[in-house]
Amino acid sequence: MASPFSTPEQRAEERSAKRQAVLRAAVRMFNERGFNATLLDDVAASLGISKPTIYHYLGNKEQVLLECVALGLEQFLAAADQARRMSGSGLDRLRHFLRAYAQVNMDDFGRCVIRTGPEALSPEGAQSLRERKRRIDAAMRSFIEEGMADGSIARSDPKILAFTLAGALNWPARWHVAGGELSAQAIAHQMVDILTLGLAPR
Amino acid sequence: MASPFSTPEQRAEERSAKRQAVLRAAVRMFNERGFNATLLDDVAASLGISKPTIYHYLGNKEQVLLECVALGLEQFLAAADQARRMSGSGLDRLRHFLRAYAQVNMDDFGRCVIRTGPEALSPEGAQSLRERKRRIDAAMRSFIEEGMADGSIARSDPKILAFTLAGALNWPARWHVAGGELSAQAIAHQMVDILTLGLAPR
Numbered sequence: 001m002a003s004p005f006s007t008p009e010q011r012a013e014e015r016s017a018k019r020q021a022v023l024r025a026a027v028r029m030f031n032e033r034g035f036n037a038t039l040l041d042d043v044a045a046s047l048g049i050s051k052p053t054i055y056h057y058l059g060n061k062e063q064v065l066l067e068c069v070a071l072g073l074e075q076f077l078a079a080a081d082q083a084r085r086m087s088g089s090g091l092d093r094l095r096h097f098l099r100a101y102a103q104v105n106m107d108d109f110g111r112c113v114i115r116t117g118p119e120a121l122s123p124e125g126a127q128s129l130r131e132r133k134r135r136i137d138a139a140m141r142s143f144i145e146e147g148m149a150d151g152s153i154a155r156s157d158p159k160i161l162a163f164t165l166a167g168a169l170n171w172p173a174r175w176h177v178a179g180g181e182l183s184a185q186a187i188a189h190q191m192v193d194i195l196t197l198g199l200a201p202r
Numbered sequence: 203m204a205s206p207f208s209t210p211e212q213r214a215e216e217r218s219a220k221r222q223a224v225l226r227a228a229v230r231m232f233n234e235r236g237f238n239a240t241l242l243d244d245v246a247a248s249l250g251i252s253k254p255t256i257y258h259y260l261g262n263k264e265q266v267l268l269e270c271v272a273l274g275l276e277q278f279l280a281a282a283d284q285a286r287r288m289s290g291s292g293l294d295r296l297r298h299f300l301r302a303y304a305q306v307n308m309d310d311f312g313r314c315v316i317r318t319g320p321e322a323l324s325p326e327g328a329q330s331l332r333e334r335k336r337r338i339d340a341a342m343r344s345f346i347e348e349g350m351a352d353g354s355i356a357r358s359d360p361k362i363l364a365f366t367l368a369g370a371l372n373w374p375a376r377w378h379v380a381g382g383e384l385s386a387q388a389i390a391h392q393m394v395d396i397l398t399l400g401l402a403p404r
Contacts, residue, residue, distance in 0.1 A: 091401060119236075147401070154403045160384075160392045161401075163377070164370045168397075171369025182362075190362045195370075198400025199293060199349070199363075201356045 292349025
């Protein structure tokens with residue numbers, strides 16, 4: 001007969017599942033209502049738990065937000081690592097990265113990274129957010145510079161190019177609504193084709 | 203000897219100059235601090251006038267914002283009219299429009315159009331803002347569809363294309379700081395080349 005007591009592994013797994021459930025509920029509310037308008041009480045109520053339970057698993061509202069941003073950031077950085085390991089030209093790697101970047105942007109945690117401005121946070125929180133965002137920008141820049149060096153990308157100002165690509169692909173974080181007629185993947189592929197191939201018939 | 207009394211023309215001109223000065227001071231504060239954090243008292247103080255003077259010339263804070271948005275919108279629509287009168291292919295007209303669109307976005311009133319979300323406004327104000335923004339989107343879409351019809355632009359989903367272009371060119375409204383090393387015009391030209399010519403060496 002199974003023991004009514006959890007093993008340490010089971011307890012760690014339960015703890016992690018509970019944290020994940022809180023983060024998923026919180027990030028959706030942050031994205032919908034904004035950080036300031038979101039109350040941890042409402043996040044707790046949506047899960048049938050109390051606010052102290054959220055404090056116990058994650059901490060206060062800013063700590064919950066920073067954890068959501070950290071999860072989104074991990075997805076962006078995983079996309080960069082994957083692109084870095086690909087063979088092909090700098091442009092090939094950039095395209096691979098941009099497609100993943102666009103899709104993360106349309107997912108809950110990636111959207112939260114883009115939508116969270118430093119003004120919502122404490123000075124330390126804002127600093128940590130800025131540093132993390134800078135790492136994503138640096139990854140984008142490295143693929144651009146590789147492509148310019150190997151001749152697969154036309155030479156131009158890498159900073160303007162990175163802003164143009166990121167700007168276009170960040171925009172869906174503000175308007176894409178999951179469940180529309182096109183999948184996030186289809187939108188990402190079309191956008192990256194436009195951005196890298198240009199508009200002329202081909 | 204000049205009369206100490208203003209003529210009706212002079213009075214109209216003075217009134218218009220005063221309205222313009224208030225709008226310029228207000229739009230800069232809206233863009234810097236956000237609509238909610240901007241106090242008409244501070245706008246008035248920055249001009250050495252009182253808040254009732256602003257009420258007299260323009261109305262309440264929302265009316266001031268809507269006037270700023272209307273001025274920005276006029277610039278976007280003037281850019282569309284100018285592009286519409288150009289000869290050349292749909293792609294030529296689109297490029298012309300996009301360059302002007304990007305520059306308006308980096309100017310005070312255009313930036314205010316992009317940065318103002320409907321959530322800051324009353325239901326009527328939000329409705330009016332949405333309708334006006336829709337007219338800019340419609341102009342962008344019309345150049346895209348012309349270009350697809352005359353063969354100068356590769357066929358794809360015009361909605362995704364418009365969002366990609368607008369997203370890239372709206373982003374500077376959030377990060378461009380006047381007085382940087384590149385002019386708004388230079389940034390606009392480089393961005394539109396990237397967006398329309400693609401990344402491959404040419």
